[in-house]
Every structure is written in C-alpha cells, then in structure tokens.
Amino acid sequence: MEHKYAAVAVLFGNTADRYVIQGYTEPRTFDQMLADAQKVDGLTGIEVIGGWHINDDNQTEVVQKIQHAGFDLACVIPEIWANPKWGWGTFASTDPGIRRDAIDRVKVAMDLAASTGCNHVSPWFGHDGWDYIFQMDYLKAYDWIIEGLSECADHNPNVNISVEFKPKEPRTHILVANTAKTLLLINEVNKPNVGVNLDVGHANMAYETLAECVALLKRFGDKLMHLHLNDNYRYWDDDMIPGSVHTLEWIEFFYWLNKTGYDNWYSLDVFAYREKDKVAAARESIAWLEALSKASQRLDHDEVTDVLHSGDAMKAQAMVRKALFG
Numbered sequence: 458m459e460h461k462y463a464a465v466a467v468l469f470g471n472t473a474d475r476y477v478i479q480g481y482t483e484p485r486t487f488d489q490m491l492a493d494a495q496k497v498d499g500l501t502g503i504e505v506i507g508g509w510h511i512n513d514d515n516q517t518e519v520v521q522k523i524q525h526a527g528f529d530l531a532c533v534i535p536e537i538w539a540n541p542k543w544g545w546g547t548f549a550s551t552d553p554g555i556r557r558d559a560i561d562r563v564k565v566a567m568d569l570a571a572s573t574g575c576n577h578v579s580p581w582f583g584h585d586g587w588d589y590i591f592q593m594d595y596l597k598a599y600d601w602i603i604e605g606l607s608e609c610a611d612h613n614p615n616v617n618i619s620v621e622f623k624p625k626e627p628r629t630h631i632l633v634a635n636t637a638k639t640l641l642l643i644n645e646v647n648k649p650n651v652g653v654n655l656d657v658g659h660a661n662m663a664y665e666t667l668a669e670c671v672a673l674l675k676r677f678g679d680k681l682m683h684l685h686l687n688d689n690y691r692y693w694d695d696d697m698i699p700g701s702v703h704t705l706e707w708i709e710f711f712y713w714l715n716k717t718g719y720d721n722w723y724s725l726d727v728f729a730y731r732e733k734d735k736v737a738a739a740r741e742s743i744a745w746l747e748a749l750s751k752a753s754q755r756l757d758h759d760e761v762t763d764v765l766h767s768g769d770a771m772k773a774q775a776m777v778r779k780a781l782f783g
Contacts (some may be wrong), residue, residue: 507536
C-alpha cells in the first residue's frame with residue numbers, strides 16, 4: 458500500500474438523508490461495522506464520531522473494540538453537531554452556556570484521544586453559520602471561535618486539533634467555509650497543535666483546486682494535519698468514491714501531497730447510501746486512491762518542472778494523459 462488508510466466508521470453503517478430518514482439499508486451495530494472493516498485490505502485505522510459511535514458511557518468500550526479488531530484509532534470527531542441543541546451554533550453561539558458546553562465536548566474528545574495514543578481530534582463547526590441576513594455578528598463569531606480553539610489547544614498541547622471546513626449544510630452558510638478562511642482562523646490562534654483537516658468534497662463544494670489547497674496550507678504554516686477523502690459534483694456533499702468524478706484533479710492533488718511531504722492518514726469519508734456492499738465501497742475507494750497515487754508518481758520530475766515553468770496547458774494535458782494511460 459502507498460499510504461496509511463483509515464475510514465470514518467459511517468462508511469460501514471446505514472446512512473440516511475432527509476428523504477429516507479431511517480436509512481437505505483438495515484441498521485447496523487458498531488460490531489458489524491468493524492467486522493466489515495476487517496475485510497478491507499490496507500485499512501488500518503478507524504475514525505469515530507461523537508454522538509453517533511461514541512458517548513461518555515461507551516467510549517472506553519468502543520476504543521477497546523477498535524483495537525481488538527486490529528485497528529488504530531485514527532481520529533475522534535467531537536460531538537458538536539449531532540444533537541439538536543447545537544442547531545443555533547457551538548463555539549460561535551450567542552449563548553455562553555452553549556459555547557462552554559461545546560468547548561468542553563472538544564476537551565472530552567481530546568482526553569479520549571490522548572488516553573489512547575491517537576492524539577488527534579477534528580472539530581467541524583457545521584452549525585456555526587447563518588441562513589438569513591442579519592442572523593450573525595460575524596466579528597463576534599470569529600472572536601469566539603478563535604478563543605474557543607485557543608482554549609482547547611492549551612488544554613493538551615500534545616493533541617492535534619485539525620479543523621474541518623465546509624461551505625454549507627446544515628446551515629446555508631457555514632462560517633468556517635474554505636481553506637483560506639480556516640487558515641486565517643488557525644493562524645490567529647497560532648498554536649502548533651491546531652491545523653486543518655482537508656475534506657476533499659468540502660473543498661470541491663467551495664470551488665477550490667485541491668492541489669492549491671495543499672500548497673496553500675504548506676506555504677502558510679504547514680497546517681495540513683489530516684485528509685477526508687471522497688468526491689462529488691461540487692453542488693452538494695455527495696461523499697462518493699474518491700476519484701470517481703474529478704479524476705484528473707486527483708493526479709495533481711497527489712503530486713502536491715507528495716511534494717509537500719504529507720505523511721499522515723488518508724481517511725475515507727464516504728457515505729455509501731445505496732451501495733449495499735459497504736466492503737466493496739471501501740475496497741474500491743482504496744483501489745482508486747492507490748491507482749491515482751501511482752499515476753502521479755509516474756510523472757517525470759523534470760517534465761513537471763518544465764510544465765510548471767512554462768504554464769503550457771497542452772504539455773500539462775499530455776503529461777497527465779501519459780501518466781494515466783501510458
């Protein structure tokens with residue numbers, strides 16, 4: 458295997474949407490999810506979501522199950538979006554009690570991550586945003602998120618906090634929406650253990666170029682800490698098989714991941730809604746990632762340097778075509 462692969466546990470579960478709220482397949486226990494994950498060659502890590510897979514009562518048991526199944530705990534996603542009480546905001550809520558509760562939930566996740574040696578949490582501020590004009594004091598909201606992240610970073614400097622961004626959903630506008638906004642926030646936090654979880658689908662939704670996101674995060678602080686890998690058509694967070702839509706862009710994406718020295722988890726964040734065979738979805742995801750990574754490695758270094766210097770689009774197209782098809 459080219460890389461260290463993990464999966465968010467939801468890949469192996471029953472996934473729902475707002476139309477089929479009970480999900481498209483039969484309900485599945487966490488034990489069943491792990492049993493399926495064990496059938497996927499090359500998968501060595503599992504991510505868990507607070508409120509979905511773990512809570513204060515079962516977190517020790519869940520981590521033990523992950524480890525006994527032969528996996529590392531790759532990341533803990535704090536429970537700051539899976540409960541109705543977060544619907545009006547978390548770190549940027551106008552209610553100081555909610556802000557305190559959200560910060561404490563991230564700290565709980567950090568403590569779990571530290572106790573297992575995972576040392577990584579990834580908060581997503583999905584409810585910190587607005588739907589209508591004049592719903593948010595943007596200046597105060599940014600201040601509160603920065604203050605909250607700073608407090609969490611100081612809680613345990615040995616635990617990395619990779620902030621995940623997304624432009625919309627569940628709010629029509631999410632405050633932490635793209636790579637540049639996230640960089641502005643975390644660079645003001647200015648803590649070595651605070652960085653970015655680059656979700657490819659979310660970057661696509663923000664109409665970003667994946668390779669540029671990697672370069673941007675390298676240039677302004679070396680802040681790429683984690684990857685969530687999937688694909689979509691840019692309009693919505695479809696969480697499809699990686700490389701299934703933006704195939705060519707993934708070649709450049711992998712080139713820049715290699716160029717900038719990224720060596721952390723490559724984590725599958727795929728929602729296999731109508732794919733009843735979750736194992737097949739995970740296997741195909743890794744197969745695509747392996748193939749795309751190897752294609753990027755077939756690029757000739759000197760040729761890439763020449764193309765980047767010249768900016769010749771046709772040379773670039775020919776170079777990528779040869780890497781893919783020979």
